[in-house]
Structure formats: C-alpha cells, structure tokens
Amino acid sequence: MSDERLRRVRDRVRPFPDFPEPGVLFRDISPLLKDPVAFRTLIDLLEDHVRAAFPKIDFIAGLDSRGFLIGPPLAQRLGIGFVPVRKKGKLPGPTESISYSLEYGKAELEVQSDAVEPGQKVVIVDDLLATGGTMCAACELLKRLKAEILECLVIIELKGLKGSEKLNSIPFYSVLQYD
Numbered sequence: 306m307s308d309e310r311l312r313r314v315r316d317r318v319r320p321f322p323d324f325p326e327p328g329v330l331f332r333d334i335s336p337l338l339k340d341p342v343a344f345r346t347l348i349d350l351l352e353d354h355v356r357a358a359f360p361k362i363d364f365i366a367g368l369d370s371r372g373f374l375i376g377p378p379l380a381q382r383l384g385i386g387f388v389p390v391r392k393k394g395k396l397p398g399p400t401e402s403i404s405y406s407l408e409y410g411k412a413e414l415e416v417q418s419d420a421v422e423p424g425q426k427v428v429i430v431d432d433l434l435a436t437g438g439t440m441c442a443a444c445e446l447l448k449r450l451k452a453e454i455l456e457c458l459v460i461i462e463l464k465g466l467k468g469s470e471k472l473n474s475i476p477f478y479s480v481l482q483y484d
Contacts, residue, residue: 310346315481317343318461332461332483334432338374347460350480351375352382355428358478359455363425364388366452368443369395369414371432375460379430388420388427390443401449405442414439416446423451433461434479437468444475 317337324331337343355362366388367376373389380387393402393413402415421427429443440457447454454475462469462479469477 310350311480313343313346314350314460318481332433332463334371334374334460337460347480348375348378348382351379351430351458354478355379355383355456355458359426359428361426362428362455364421364427364452366390366416366420366427366429366443366447368429368431368439372430375432376430388416390414390416390429390446401446403442403446403449405438407438408436412439412442414442414446416443416450418450421447421450421452425452426455427452428456428458429454430458432459433463434459434468434477435463435466437466437471440468441471444472 314337317340319333319336321331321333323329337347362383362385364386365376365380367373369391377387393415396415396417399418400415401418402413404411404413427447431440434440444454456476456478457472459479460481462482464482465484
C-alpha cells in the first residue's frame with residue numbers, strides 16, 4: 306500500500322475529542338467523504354486489497370449505515386453486487402435478524418433471507434471497528450444464510466478496543482489503525 310495514498314486518506318480523518326461523551330476520541334470520516342480525490346483513493350486502496358486477496362468474490366455486504374457509503378462503490382469497481390445489512394425493521398420481505406450487545410445497550414441487525422445463496426463468497430465492510438459487536442453480529446447473520454465470509458474490511462480500526470479479536474477465525478483488514 307503506497308504511503309502517499311495512505312497519507313491522503315489518513316489526513317482526511319478528523320479527530321473529535323469528547324464525542325459522543327467525555328473521554329472518547331471520535332474519528333470522523335466526513336472530511337474523507339467530502340474530498341473526491343481522497344475518497345477515490347480510499348476506494349482504490351480497498352479495491353487493490355480485495356483483488357489481490359480474493360480472486361473470486363460474489364458480494365460486498367455493507368453494514369448500516371456507513372458501510373453503505375463505501376460498499377456500493379467498491380462493489381461497482383469489482384463488478385459484483387452489494388448486500389445491505391440493516392437495522393431491524395428497514396428491509397421488506399422475509400429476513401434473518403440477530404440481537405447483539407453494544408457498549409450502551411442492545412441493537413438488532415437483519416438481512417433479507419434471499420440476500421445470498423449458500424456458498425457464495427462475501428466480504429463485509431464498514432467504516433470502523435471498535436468493540437466488534439456489530440461486525441460479529443453481521444458475520445453471524447451471513448453465516449446463517451450459509452455464505453462464505455472471506456473477510457471483514459473497515460476503514461478505521463480502534464486497536465485498543467480489541468474488536469478484531471472477537472471475530473475469531475474470520476480474516477480482518479483495516480486501512481487505518483489507531484490505538
């Protein structure tokens with residue numbers, strides 16, 4: 306991965322101290338999304354990684370909501386489809402759902418029951434991995450559909466929260482890492 310390309314992306318991540326509560330340093334990707342050169346660079350980096358790692362892939366699955374920002378352009382570049390993994394109650398038709406714990410409560414995710422066929426190869430994307438609860442829930446949902454999860458892929462990993470350890474044997478990749 307080119308240092309210059311990585312720097313272009315990293316320079317567009319803005320830190321917000323004490324958000325959403327005192328003591329938390331929030332990593333905001335809004336400046337990255339607003340900068341067309343930096344955003345294109347991010348998608349280039351993700352595309353290069355996925356193409357090099359996985360010669361055969363069927364879908365990108367994106368997590369609600371920021372996974373929807375990077376998943377579709379990445380899927381388009383790869384010439385494959387995009388599968389939304391949504392918050393409960395947002396998808397029509399039969400769905401699979403899962404409840405999981407967050408730092409401050411519970412949440413539910415769901416995916417349409419016919420989103421993938423058994424054995425199809427999927428990469429799951431989101432903007433950030435913190436404690437890993439949402440990503441683990443998405444993995445479980447796609448496993449219920451008998452998808453083969455190739456990797457979990459994020460822009461930012463907060464290493465100190467050890468979310469990637471919760472993914473067990475599922476490969477994980479992050480573009481940027483922060484302690």
